[in-house]
Amino acid sequence: MHGNKGMSQNLHHYRKSYQKGALRKQDAAADPFDQFTLWFDALKSLELDIEINAMHCTTLDAEGFPRTRVVLLKSFDRQGFQFFTNYSSQKGQDITRHPKVSLSFFWPDVERQVHIKGTAERLTKEESDAYFAVRPRGSQIGAHVSDQSRVIESREYLEQRLADIESLYENREIPRPDHWGGFRVIPEEYEFWQGRENRLHDRLRYIPVTSTETKTEIQAQNKKAHDSWIIERLAP
Numbered sequence: 001m002h003g004n005k006g007m008s009q010n011l012h013h014y015r016k017s018y019q020k021g022a023l024r025k026q027d028a029a030a031d032p033f034d035q036f037t038l039w040f041d042a043l044k045s046l047e048l049d050i051e052i053n054a055m056h057c058t059t060l061d062a063e064g065f066p067r068t069r070v071v072l073l074k075s076f077d078r079q080g081f082q083f084f085t086n087y088s089s090q091k092g093q094d095i096t097r098h099p100k101v102s103l104s105f106f107w108p109d110v111e112r113q114v115h116i117k118g119t120a121e122r123l124t125k126e127e128s129d130a131y132f133a134v135r136p137r138g139s140q141i142g143a144h145v146s147d148q149s150r151v152i153e154s155r156e157y158l159e160q161r162l163a164d165i166e167s168l169y170e171n172r173e174i175p176r177p178d179h180w181g182g183f184r185v186i187p188e189e190y191e192f193w194q195g196r197e198n199r200l201h202d203r204l205r206y207i208p209v210t211s212t213e214t215k216t217e218i219q220a221q222n223k224k225a226h227d228s229w230i231i232e233r234l235a236p
């Protein structure tokens with residue numbers, strides 16, 4: 001139906017009451033990495049048919065405009081949160097210029113949102129190689145085919161490139177292209193949001209407490225973990 005063409009759509013009645021959980025300071029893990037793991041594992045155990053590792057990654061372009069897109073979290077540990085992409089893509093270029101990023105997850109099934117503020121760094125070639133090697137062949141080929149974020153003339157252009165790359169590597173192992181690899185986002189702040197009734201949601205923010213000694217080590221890239229974290233409740 002095209003009857004609504006050009007008319008504004010009023011969505012004022014789109015609202016939902018959140019009542020699936022609560023997040024109290026006394027129940028929150030002392031370390032936000034542990035809290036993230038708790039929430040992630042809880043979601044995993046629901047075995048939902050959704051990509052729970054899909055996250056929004058926001059970067060700033062050369063003019064300072066933010067851009068958000070979805071990427072898949074491929075690994076996380078106390079060092080940081082990893083995703084893989086094309087280093088020449090817009091996000092790749094943005095991060096190279098300005099490594100401060102935001103990651104966020106929205107998990108509607110559990111009425112939770114997590115926000116991570118952090119600094120992105122490239123994984124080592126060896127780390128990227130290791131993940132590239134376990135990707136399905138089709139994805140490995142895709143990394144060669146796609147000049148991610150470039151303007152291309154047509155779908156046919158992509159399909160032709162796919163055919164070319166497939167024949168180039170026929171019966172051969174596919175090497176990781178130099179322009180493809182991972183980033184690790186090292187968190188500097190976390191926020192955990194749990195939807196509650198009457199819009200009085202729970203929001204806990206974790207701020208790192210870092211001794212001068214640790215700060216120096218972090219700057220020297222010898223250490224990435226903070227000493228401890230302060231938990232603050234934010235108004236919803």
Ligand SMILES: Cc1cc2nc3c(=O)[nH]c(=O)nc-3n(C[C@H](O)[C@H](O)[C@H](O)COP(=O)(O)O)c2cc1C
Pocket residue numbers: 051054067069070071072073083084085086089090091092148149
């Ligand atoms: C569910 C989902 C998962 C995605 N995962 C990735 C990913 O892991 N890496 C990636 O480069 N792009 C991924 N994309 C595509 C990105 O959202 C984006 O279109 C692409 O990376 C180009 O972004 P850019 O031009 O802003 O750099 C995914 C998209 C969706 C919807």
